[in-house]
Amino acid sequence: xxxxxxxxxxxxxxxxxxxxxxxxxxxxxxxxxxxxxxxxxxxxxxxxxxxxxxxxxxxxxxxxxxxxxxxxxxxxxxxxxxxxxxxxxxxxxxxxxxxxxxxxxxxxxxxxxxxxxxxxxxxxxxxxxxxxxxxxxxxxxxxxxxxxxxxxxxxxxxxxxxxxxxxxxxxxx
Amino acid sequence: xxxxxxxxxxxxxxxxxxxxxxxxxxxxxxxxxxxxxxxxxxxxxxxxxxxxxxxxxxxxxxxxxx
Numbered sequence: 001x002x003x004x005x006x007x008x009x010x011x012x013x014x015x016x017x018x019x020x021x022x023x024x025x026x027x028x029x030x031x032x033x034x035x036x037x038x039x040x041x042x043x044x045x046x047x048x049x050x051x052x053x054x055x056x057x058x059x060x061x062x063x064x065x066x067x068x069x070x071x072x073x074x075x076x077x078x079x080x081x082x083x084x085x086x087x088x089x090x091x092x093x094x095x096x097x098x099x100x101x102x103x104x105x106x107x108x109x110x111x112x113x114x115x116x117x118x119x120x121x122x123x124x125x126x127x128x129x130x131x132x133x134x135x136x137x138x139x140x141x142x143x144x145x146x147x148x149x150x151x152x153x154x155x156x157x158x159x160x161x162x163x164x165x166x167x168x169x170x171x172x173x
Numbered sequence: 174x175x176x177x178x179x180x181x182x183x184x185x186x187x188x189x190x191x192x193x194x195x196x197x198x199x200x201x202x203x204x205x206x207x208x209x210x211x212x213x214x215x216x217x218x219x220x221x222x223x224x225x226x227x228x229x230x231x232x233x234x235x236x237x238x239x
Contacts, residue, residue, distance in 0.1 A: 013208070017201055017204075020197060020201070021197070021201075024193060024194065024197045025189045025193070028187070028189055028190075028193050029184060029185070029187045029189075032187050033184060033187075038190060042190065042192060042193055042196060045193060045196070045197065046196040046197070046199075046200060049196075049197055049200040049201070050200045050203075050204075053200060053201070053204035054204070111176045111177070111179075111180055112180060112183075115180070126177075127184075130177050130178075130180075130181055131180075131181050131184045131185075158177075161177075165176065
């Protein structure tokens with residue numbers, strides 16, 4: 001029986017590597033959508049892979065790999081964003097927010113701007129749900145939020161986007 | 174909702190830099206090396222424990238016959 005445990009751990013380790021190799025592009029997209037910066041996104045993915053491989057023994061079963069890994073990845077993204085915000089949160093950010101409400105801004109990326117203005121956790125829920133096609137349960141596992149909280153935040157976020165985009169459309173018309 | 178879908182299309186078109194695969198591969202290789210080293214150390218420790226166990230038993234048995 002004692003010999004069985006290391007064997008299971010080895011299988012989970014190999015599965016984790018397989019999961020990382022198969023989904024690395026998705027990880028990058030998630031990281032990029034959070035950080036909006038190529039180098040930061042690369043750093044976030046690399047750091048997440050490193051931490052996940054170091055902590056692989058804490059994985060309980062193969063079904064948990066996805067949620068577990070994404071939680072690490074998003075955590076890494078948030079660490080990088082916080083670090084960068086400390087360095088660059090100045091007039092530049094304020095200027096961008098004011099520009100959003102200006103008449104006749106580009107229509108193509110207005111919704112992205114609205115999404116970026118939402119709280120990070122709401123942004124994350126929308127990105128994971130709509131871009132990564134994750135279920136609410138998976139999102140709940142990744143964010144560590146209660147399922148009902150995820151639902152509420154998702155619907156509130158979508159409502160806010162809808163309102164802001166309509167508001168922007170009025171400006172353009 | 175259509176606009177969110179448009180955004181998803183743009184999201185899926187985010188270019189993946191070549192460097193990503195290099196960095197991921199590097200981390201995997203590094204981890205594999207560390208795993209191998211850990212396994213070797215554990216194996217050596219286990220062998221030492223088994224050998225010590227045999228020696229202890231032998232010592233007890235020898236005393237019995239003395």
